[in-house]
Amino acid sequence: MPSPVLPLLGRGLVAGAAAGLAAGLFSLLLAEPLMDRAIRAEEKRSAAQEHARGMHGTAQHHEELFARSTQHAGLVVTAVVAGLAVGVLFAVAYALVHRRDPRAAPWPRALVFAGAAFAAVSLLPGLRYPANPPGVGDSATVGERQALWLASVAIGVLGMFLVRQVYVRLSARAAPVRQIGAALTGVAVLAALFLLPDNPDPVPVDAELLWDFRVLSVASHALLWAVLAAVFGGLGLRAVRGGAARGVIAGARAAGVPSRPGAAPGTSPTAPPP
C-alpha cells in the first residue's frame, strides 16, 4: 500500500498556489493603495525631518532598488511562493496528524485543519504583533523584531498542538472537563504570547490607515487559509470519488488495509479536532 503522503503533497501544492494567488490578487487590489499612501506619507515625514535636521531620518525606505510597480508585482509573487510553501507544510502536517486514516473525511478535516492553522500561524501572531504598513520599522531593530515575530509564530503553532493534545488526552472525560481543559490551555498560550516583549518601534501612521491596513492583512491571511482549505478539501473529495469509481478491486484492497498498525499513539482518528 503506497503512502498517502505524496497525493496529499500534490493537493497541498495546488491548493497553496491557488490560495497564494487569491490572497495576492486580493491584497493587490485592496491593500496596495494603502501601502502606496503609507509610503507617500513616510516620504513626506522623512523629507520634513531631513529639512528640520539637515540629515536623513533613520526610518527611511530603501526603495530605490525597485519601482513601486515592481514591488506590486512582487506582492503577488511573494504571496504565491508563500502559498506554495504553506501548502506543502499544510499537507505534510495533515498527513502526520491523520496518518492512521488519511483518506477519511477530507472536506471537514481540511476546513478544521486550516482553521486551526489560521489561528496558530496568522491570528495569534497577528494579535501580538499586528502588521504595520510600509514606513514603520527601524532597520536597527529588524533582527529583534524578527526574533519576536518568529517566537510568536512558534508559540502559536506549539500552542495549537498543545490545545489539541489536551483535548485528545481528555477524550475519555466528560465534555465540560475536556472543553475547559482545552480552553485553559488556550488561555495559557495567549498569556505566553503576551509575555513576549512589545514591538520596540514607534508607529507614526494615521490611525485610520493603520486600522484598515491591519484588517486587510488579517483578511488576506484568512482568504489564503480559506482558499487553501476549500481546494485541498475539494481535491480530497474528488480523489475519494475517483478512487471509488476506479474499481472494486482497488477499493477492496484499500479497505483490507484500513490503517497502519505502526502509527504512533497519542492521536486518535476518532478524536475531535481542537
Add this chain to the structure above:
Amino acid sequence: MSLHSAASHTDGAAAKAATVQTRDWLVASAAVIVALIALYAVFVDNGSLISATGGYLHEFAHDGRHLFGAPCH
C-alpha cells in the same frame, strides 16, 4: 514509523511497501525543507541567505512582508 507497518505482510511485499513508505516520507521531508527555505527567503532574509541578491530579494518581497505581518526594515 512507516517501517513497522511492514510487520504484518509477507516479506517481499512488506519490504517493498516499507521502501515506498520510506521514499515517500523522504520526498515529503525534502519538500518541507524546501518550503521552509522559501518562507525564510521571502519573509525573514535580509540579504544574508543569498548574498548575491543583496537587498533585492528583500525589496521584491517588501510589500508581501508588510502585508503578511513579517517584520521589515
